[in-house]
Amino acid sequence: MKKTVINMLHAAVEKYGNSPYVLEKGNSGYEPKSYIEIEEESAQIASALYDLAFRKNDKISVLAEGRRDWVLSEFGILKAGCISVPLSIKLLPEEILFRLNHSESKAIIMSRNTIEKIVPVWKNIKVNDFKIFYLDSDLEYVTDLFKKASIDIKENLISFPELLEKGIKSYEKNKANLEKIEKNIEEDDIVTICYTSGTTGNPKGIMLTHLNYYSNSRDAMEYFNVKEKYRLMIILPLDHSFAHTVGIYASLVRGLAIYFVDARGGAMATLKNIPINLKEANANFLLTVPALSGNFMNKMKAGIEAKGGFTKWLFNKGMNAGMKINQDGHKKADMLTKLINYVPYKIADLLIFSKLRQIFGTGMQYCVGGGALLDIRQQRFFYTLGIPIYQGYGLTEATPIISANTPRVHKLGTSGKVLSSIDYKIIRADGNEADKGEKGELVIKGDNVMKGYFKNEKAAQETIKDGWLYTGDLGYIDEDDYLMITGREKALLISQDGEKYSPEEIEEAIANCSDMINQAMIHNDHNKYTSALISLNKKVVEKFCAKNKITNSEQLLKHISESFLRINKMDDYANKFPDKWIPSVFRIIEEPFSEQNKMINSTMKMVRYKIREAYHNTIEEMYLPDAAKTNKEKNIELLNQMFFN
Template structure:
C-alpha cells in the first residue's frame, strides 16, 4: 500500500511553503517567485475564481501559454476542489468548442495570443460563464474578464482545499479512433502515484531544478515537469516558448538546470546544434529524460558522446496512466528499451484474449496500479473497452525481457506521434471527407527525422473534381485542423486498397508500394 502525504495539490503547496517559505520555486525570464509569493498568488487567484462562482467539481479549462499564470491556475483550481482541463493550444475554434462542450467547462482561462481561435467560445458554449484573460481582453463585457482587474482589492485567506485524494483533479483530452477527443479523468491519487514513483526512479532531491519549455497542456509536461517539482520541494524554470531554441540552452545554463526532459525532436536538435564549449563544460544537467517516441540508436550514441556527465533515460507513458508507466533506471539503461515499470505499477504482455504471453513474445501492453485513470468522461463504453478488471489496455504492442525491461514494438491503434504530440488519423480522415472534392481518405504515419512521424494522406476524388490539387485541399483543411495535423503529402489514387467489406488496407499503404 503506497502512502500519499497529501490529498491534493493545494494542500501540498501550503505544507511545503511552511517549510520552504523563502526558497525560489519558479523562475521565468527575469522574474522569480518564492514559495510564499507563489502561494499568495494562488490564494488570490482562487478567491477570484470563487467570486465568479467556481466550486467543487466545476471544470476550469486552460487554453494558455507556458506561464506562471498557468501553474497558479492549476493550484488555485485544486484549492476550490474544481477540475482543471488543460487544452492543446494548437487546436482550432471548432476543436475547442467540442472539448469545452464535452467537459462542461464553467470558466475558460486564456491569453490574447489565442484570441482568434477562442473567439465566440464564451458566447457559444452554453456551460461557459466567463472567459478570464491573463493579459488583455479583446472584448469588454460581462463574459470577458481580465485577471489583474478581478484580482484587484480582493482579500484572500488560506482555507483548506475541498479536494480529496480520489477526486478528479485533471481531465486530459486525448483523441481516439472515433475521431473525437476523449477526456481521461485523472485523480489526485493517480498523479501522486506518478510523483512517488518518479522520486524513486530519478533519485530526485530538493536541490533539483527542472526546465519547462514543452507545452504545459501536455500530460507529460503537466505532471512530470510542472507539478512534480513542487512535490519534490524543488524548483522549475519556465521558458514561455520553445523558439528560439538558443534561449532554452541559455536558460538551462544560467538557471543551473539539473533535470532536462524532452522528446526525440528536441534531442535531435541538441545533437545538431553547435553548442558552445562552455555549455558542455559548465551545464549542471545530471539526467535527461526522453518520452513521446523512441530515440534511435544513432541519436543515443551521439548524445552519450556529447553529454558525458549526464545520463539519458528513456521512458514510456500515456495520458490514461497519469502519464508515466516505465522509465530506465539511472543505474542500468538498456538501448531501445523504455525501462522498468515504475514503483507500484504492474505490466503484462497479453494476446487478444487477454492471456499473458511468455517473456520475449510481442503482444498488447496492459498496465495496472494507482496510475490508471478513473475513466473517460461521458464515455462509459470506451472506458469499459480500455479498462478491464483493473488493467488498462494501452493499444501498444510490446515485449518484456527476462529482467522486466519493456520494449515498445509497434502500435495497435493508428496513432501517429509527431514531436511527442498524438495525432489520430481518423479525425483527419473524417475532416477530409467533409470536403466536397474527396470521396475517400486514408491517413497513415511515416517516419520523419525531425518530428518522429508525420501524417500523409491518400485520397480518392469525387467525380468532377479531378483537377483539385493537394495545395487546395491543405488550404481548406487549415480552417478546421491544427497545423500539425495537416498531412505532409496528399496523394491522389484511382482506388484505395480495400478488404472485401470496403475497409481500407492501411498496411498496404504503409508498405510504400502503393
C-alpha cells in the same frame, strides 16, 4: 493525511518555503515565485473564484503557454474545489470550442498568445455568463479584438491582477468556506480533464484524480532519485501530460525550481529563446520529446558538417569510439574495446563534445524523453555526447509515467523498467499472458490509472477491465527486465497473410538513416509489399544538389532512393526488421506532415487516419500493376517542381 495534490503543496511549503518554485523570464531576467507565494496567492485566486460563484466540480479551462501563472491558477482552481481543463496552444478555434462545450467549462484562462483563438467561436459557447480570465496586462487589446467581431466582452473579461486583487480583499471573509472545501477534497476527486490528441477520431476527456497525481509524482521522483532543489527547464507545453505531472506536481516532492521558456512574442520567438534560456536557467535536467531532441542533434551535426576538415573527422571518430565504449549502457564494452577507443573518445570529448554540451548550460546532467519512440541513434548520440536522454514511456491515462530509464538503471533502445508501484503484464492476442520476450499488449494496474473518460463510460469500460488499463501499446519484456515498446496496436501494418507489425521504429529508422528524408509513413493493409510516403528536408537536398552538381530530378531521385534504402546497410538496423515490412516503394510528398495541416498532433505523433485520407489515391497508385513506372514518373515530376523549376 489524504493523498491530494493540495496536501503535496502544503508539505512542500513546510519543507521548501521560500525556495523558488516557478520562474518566468521578465525584462530583468528570470523572476521567481516561491513555494510559499504560490500557496498564499493560489488561496486568494480560490477566494476570487468563490466570490464569482464557482463551486465544487465546476470546470475551468487553461489555454496558455507554460508560465508561472498557469501553476498559480491551477492550484487556485483546485483550492476552490473546481477542476482544471488544460488545453493545447496548438488547437484550432473549433477544437477549442469542442473541448469547452464537452467539458462544460464555465471559464477559460488565456494569454496574449492564445486570446485570438476564442473570438471566432465565442458565440457558440454553450455555458451562459462564460468568463475569460486574462493573464496579461493589455486588456484594451482584448476588448478591441472582440469589438472588431461585434462582441461586447467587458462583462465577461477579468484580468488576472484584478482576479488576484478581488481574492486578496475577500480572502478573510471566505477563509472558513475555503477551508471547508479543502477539507472535503477526496483522493478520488478529479484534478484535471485532459483531452487526448485525437489521432483516431474525436478526443476523449481523461479524468485524472488527486491520488493519480500524488502516486505518479512521488513514484517517479523516488525511482529517478532526482536531487532536491534541482533546476528543471520546461520547454514542452504544460498541457502535455508529461510536463504537467513533472512540472507542476512531481516538483513538489523534491522542491524543484521550474524554469519556463520565454514565450513572449509567440511561437517563433519561443523557438529562438530555447537555447538562450537554457544557458540562463543553467538547468540540471530537461524534459524532451524526439522531435525536439532530434532538432538539437541535427543542428549540432550541421554545425560540425559546416566546419568540416579535422573537426568533422575527430567528431565522427570520437562518436564511433564513444558508442563502442558505451554499448547499450546496461552492458558495457570489454576492457580491450575500452582501451582501443579510450584515447580518440577522450580527445573528441575534450575538444568538441564539451563545447557542444555548453549549448545546454554548464549544469545540465541529463534529459528525460517521452511522448513517442526515441530512435536508438538519437539515444546513442546524446549518451556519447555526455548528456544522456533517458527514455521513458507512458500515456495520459496513466498520469502518465509507466516506465523509465534512469541514471542508475538504463538500457539504450528500451523504455526502461516499469515503476515498482505499478503491476503490469503483456497480453497476447489470444488473451493469455505472454512469456518474457514474447510480444503482446501492455496492460497495467496501479494508483496512477485514470478514473475514466468524461461523459464516455463506454470507452472507459473498453479501456479499463477489472482494474487493468489496456494501453493499446504493443511490446515485450526483454531478458534484462526492460520494457520494449514496439508501437501502437491501432497503427499496425497488416500483411497479405494477416501478420501484423508496428511501423514506428521503421519510420524512425528511415528518417534517421538519411539527412535528406524528413519523415516517413509506411503502409501495408493486406498488401503484397509495404509502401511509404516520404517528405524531404528541402534545405539539405538543395545543399546536396549544389555540392554534388546534380542538375536534374532523375539524378536526384537516384540519390534519394539510395538514401532511402540505407536502412538495410546501417549497423544500427542490420537484421532488425523483417524484409516484408521494409518499404520496397515510396512516393515523395511536397508538404511535410505538420500540426498546421493536422497530420501531426500536439504530442508530435502522426495522425495516420488523416494522412491516409489525404493521400488515399497516392497510396492506391503504389499498388497498381504499373506502380514502378508511375512512382518514378510522379517522383521525378514533383522533384522538378520542388528543386529544378
